[in-house]
Amino acid sequence: MDKTNLKFTLEEYQQRITKTRSAMQKRGIGLLIVSDPSNMAWLTGYDGWSFYVHQCIVLALDGDPLWYGRGQDANGAKCTVFMEHDHIIGYPDHYVQSTERHPMELLSSIIQERGWGKHSIGVEMDNYYFSAACYASLTQNLPNATFKDANGLVNWQRAIKSEKELEYMRIAASIVQKTHTHILERVEPGVRKNELVAEIYHSLIKGVDGHGGDYPAIVPLLPTGADASAPHLTWDDKPFQKGEGAFFEISGCHHRYHCPQSRTIYLGNPPEKWRNAEKAMLEGIDAALTAARPGNTCEQVEDIWRKVIGKYGIEKESRCGYSIGLSYPPDWGERTMSFRPGDKTVLQENMTFHFIPALWFDDWGLEITESFIVTAKGAEPFCTTPRELFVKN
Amino acid sequence: MDKTNLKFTLEEYQQRITKTRSAMQKRGIGLLIVSDPSNMAWLTGYDGWSFYVHQCIVLALDGDPLWYGRGQDANGAKCTVFMEHDHIIGYPDHYVQSTERHPMELLSSIIQERGWGKHSIGVEMDNYYFSAACYASLTQNLPNATFKDANGLVNWQRAIKSEKELEYMRIAASIVQKTHTHILERVEPGVRKNELVAEIYHSLIKGVDGHGGDYPAIVPLLPTGADASAPHLTWDDKPFQKGEGAFFEISGCHHRYHCPQSRTIYLGNPPEKWRNAEKAMLEGIDAALTAARPGNTCEQVEDIWRKVIGKYGIEKESRCGYSIGLSYPPDWGERTMSFRPGDKTVLQENMTFHFIPALWFDDWGLEITESFIVTAKGAEPFCTTPRELFVKN
Numbered sequence: 041m042d043k044t045n046l047k048f049t050l051e052e053y054q055q056r057i058t059k060t061r062s063a064m065q066k067r068g069i070g071l072l073i074v075s076d077p078s079n080m081a082w083l084t085g086y087d088g089w090s091f092y093v094h095q096c097i098v099l100a101l102d103g104d105p106l107w108y109g110r111g112q113d114a115n116g117a118k119c120t121v122f123m124e125h126d127h128i129i130g131y132p133d134h135y136v137q138s139t140e141r142h143p144m145e146l147l148s149s150i151i152q153e154r155g156w157g158k159h160s161i162g163v164e165m166d167n168y169y170f171s172a173a174c175y176a177s178l179t180q181n182l183p184n185a186t187f188k189d190a191n192g193l194v195n196w197q198r199a200i201k202s203e204k205e206l207e208y209m210r211i212a213a214s215i216v217q218k219t220h221t222h223i224l225e226r227v228e229p230g231v232r233k234n235e236l237v238a239e240i241y242h243s244l245i246k247g248v249d250g251h252g253g254d255y256p257a258i259v260p261l262l263p264t265g266a267d268a269s270a271p272h273l274t275w276d277d278k279p280f281q282k283g284e285g286a287f288f289e290i291s292g293c294h295h296r297y298h299c300p301q302s303r304t305i306y307l308g309n310p311p312e313k314w315r316n317a318e319k320a321m322l323e324g325i326d327a328a329l330t331a332a333r334p335g336n337t338c339e340q341v342e343d344i345w346r347k348v349i350g351k352y353g354i355e356k357e358s359r360c361g362y363s364i365g366l367s368y369p370p371d372w373g374e375r376t377m378s379f380r381p382g383d384k385t386v387l388q389e390n391m392t393f394h395f396i397p398a399l400w401f402d403d404w405g406l407e408i409t410e411s412f413i414v415t416a417k418g419a420e421p422f423c424t425t426p427r428e429l430f431v432k433n
Numbered sequence: 434m435d436k437t438n439l440k441f442t443l444e445e446y447q448q449r450i451t452k453t454r455s456a457m458q459k460r461g462i463g464l465l466i467v468s469d470p471s472n473m474a475w476l477t478g479y480d481g482w483s484f485y486v487h488q489c490i491v492l493a494l495d496g497d498p499l500w501y502g503r504g505q506d507a508n509g510a511k512c513t514v515f516m517e518h519d520h521i522i523g524y525p526d527h528y529v530q531s532t533e534r535h536p537m538e539l540l541s542s543i544i545q546e547r548g549w550g551k552h553s554i555g556v557e558m559d560n561y562y563f564s565a566a567c568y569a570s571l572t573q574n575l576p577n578a579t580f581k582d583a584n585g586l587v588n589w590q591r592a593i594k595s596e597k598e599l600e601y602m603r604i605a606a607s608i609v610q611k612t613h614t615h616i617l618e619r620v621e622p623g624v625r626k627n628e629l630v631a632e633i634y635h636s637l638i639k640g641v642d643g644h645g646g647d648y649p650a651i652v653p654l655l656p657t658g659a660d661a662s663a664p665h666l667t668w669d670d671k672p673f674q675k676g677e678g679a680f681f682e683i684s685g686c687h688h689r690y691h692c693p694q695s696r697t698i699y700l701g702n703p704p705e706k707w708r709n710a711e712k713a714m715l716e717g718i719d720a721a722l723t724a725a726r727p728g729n730t731c732e733q734v735e736d737i738w739r740k741v742i743g744k745y746g747i748e749k750e751s752r753c754g755y756s757i758g759l760s761y762p763p764d765w766g767e768r769t770m771s772f773r774p775g776d777k778t779v780l781q782e783n784m785t786f787h788f789i790p791a792l793w794f795d796d797w798g799l800e801i802t803e804s805f806i807v808t809a810k811g812a813e814p815f816c817t818t819p820r821e822l823f824v825k826n
Contacts, residue, residue, distance in 0.1 A: 272482045
């Protein structure tokens with residue numbers, strides 16, 4: 041392939057594979073089937089909107105990984121992965137969404153042929169792209185293999201970011217920050233939500249300083265008024281109203297690396313309860329970001345946040361953050377660490393998180409969030425977007 | 434809830450449920466767990482970007498369906514589903530992406546409590562949102578139930594569209610058609626791909642005639658030059674080049690209903706082989722659309738297409754179309770019917786398809802596609818976008 045397309049050096053891909061193999065060996069896994077598109081991309085560079093059909097990376101303990109996917113996507117693999125073309129295997133189209141045959145049947149034969157049929161095989165049991173049918177097919181067609189749940193195995197290797205990864209995330213940060221500025225300028229009573237989303241997308245994809253934007257793994261979320269108590273509603277074509285607040289949870293994305301950030305805008309004069317929640321939230325964010333330094337655990341960061349908002353009489357059940365980086369739909373989180381009770385992961389330098397201390401009440405919601413890097417001095421936010429409840433009168 | 438948010442009448446939802454129950458009974462299924470967000474929306478109206486955590490609709494043979502999902506998304510369910518609030522069940526946040534507990538454990542208890550623990554339970558085995566771990570959890574926690582593969586069961590009920598569904602698809606069609614006009618105006622050598630995608634998104638979401646656009650289930654696909662042999666590559670920030678062709682596979686979307694369409698644009702004077710492929714393609718499309726009438730089968734339509742392009746010495750392995758309608762990422766297809774050998778589904782009035790006779794060669798590709806409704810007189814295309822290879826000199 042034209043290796044100039046690669047987003048990282050060959051050395052970086054090799055380091056990732058070495059790290060992953062070491063984790064496989066610790067878990068007694070001889071062959072890893074990687075179905076998560078984010079993990080596929082991280083290990084090999086593969087990129088394409090082809091995850092709506094079955095595909096995976098097959099990683100043994102030696103040799104280059106194999107890309108396995110739909111025949112028509114093999115060309116996309118040739119354009120994007122670091123491996124030579126003989127490590128790219130396409131399956132015929134009659135395996136696609138068929139009721140008679142499953143792509144994992146053919147993969148099982150390939151695994152048999154290569155002498156891996158008696159291996160301990162790791163599979164991502166709880167991934168979107170590893171369905172119950174995939175597992176049923178593999179276990180049936182590889183009766184001599186043993187299967188282990190390797191969910192999150194690769195995701196965990198991704199926790200600490202390289203300099204190049206941080207560079208991409210910083211570009212994503214510039215994109216999201218620019219877009220929040222644009223939103224604040226443009227939102228006002230009477231503007232229809234879909235019209236503003238059209239501009240948000242325009243800004244996110246256009247990018248900044250010659251760096252193009254990629255599609256974020258989650259669409260812009262901007263519930264307003266009472267709907268803002270429902271964090272994952274998307275937009276409609278109704279106008280923004282005076283006397284309502286809306287939050288804008290969006291992410292910049294560059295080369296599939298994300299920097300999400302949310303800001304809330306009140307159209308009018310915010311009620312006292314909004315100002316109180318803002319005060320609690322900002323104090324909580326300050327405390328949590330200071331605590332987010334190497335050596336502290338995820339649950340300690342959450343505990344500090346919880347205590348601050350508790351002083352203000354506010355409780356929040358849901359987690360207040362998660363790790364971020366490379367991602368594909370439907371989630372821009374890394375699905376490893378969360379800021380919540382019980383998560384005893386110790387923070388290390390160059391881990392990256394989205395701190396999202398959202399407060400969703402019965403009929404309104406406030407979201408002011410920060411994505412950050414863990415540094416020796418505590419959290420270093422990716423963005424300098426003013427941290428406050430925005431008000432437009 | 435405020436039922437004015439509903440996209441369809443209560444009667445239409447009830448008809449859908451009745452139809453689905455009849456299919457359940459034919460397959461001996463007493464309880465259906467619906468994980469596909471498109472099926473969830475079609476049965477109940479549920480809408481939200483929450484499918485990155487486990488959620489489902491539980492449908493018994495009587496009573497209203499249950500919505501089951503993350504606690505923080507229960508508010509979104511209250512805003513969007515037709516059922517009363519007591520049919521909305523949220524699970525606590527410590528079930529989210531946890532290594533210790535799975536949301537299907539709690540669902541199993543609910544199923545037990547309601548006396549469904551010995552039922553024959555249908556699950557969507559090969560859906561993105563029904564992971565291997567979901568199935569493992571349910572089978573372990575409901576040892577007295579029997580499980581049946583109900584993959585596609587609801588999807589098949591969606592094949593024939595109602596008038597209201599067609600109305601939404603026609604709006605989606607206006608949106609995609611307007612966007613193709615815009616692309617043709619704007620594309621030229623030197624324009625960067627991400628800049629054009631920014632405008633494509635703007636147009637798709639802004640919508641037409643006061644009807645807002647929703648997010649399509651697949652991002653714009655626009656590989657150029659040699660990359661156009663790889664159908665699912667997304668964009669980068671490189672400029673379009675003179676002497677290259679690019680195809681633009683995009684979809685309008687309104688209330689989650691899709692109308693995909695692709696056109697190819699050649700920047701410069703197209704080589705003879707492009708013109709030959711165009712001729713074969715247009716003749717093939719004509720023949721296939723004429724054949725797409727009630728009584729003919731999917732494979733007959735494909736066979737007619739294949740014979741036409743065969744005359745021109747062209748072969749295509751992959752399917753040349755699939756059914757469309759309501760959808761969520763990662764796929765805008767309905768995952769039921771395909772135009773390909775072996776698909777003996779008989780076409781009926783008001784079925785809707787994306788006919789995509791794409792030709793991907795080794796180092797170039799041509800995509801001219803049509804979405805259409807099956808009518809008594811044959812296919813009625815949704816759009817009137819000129820059907821030809823666009824050329825910009």
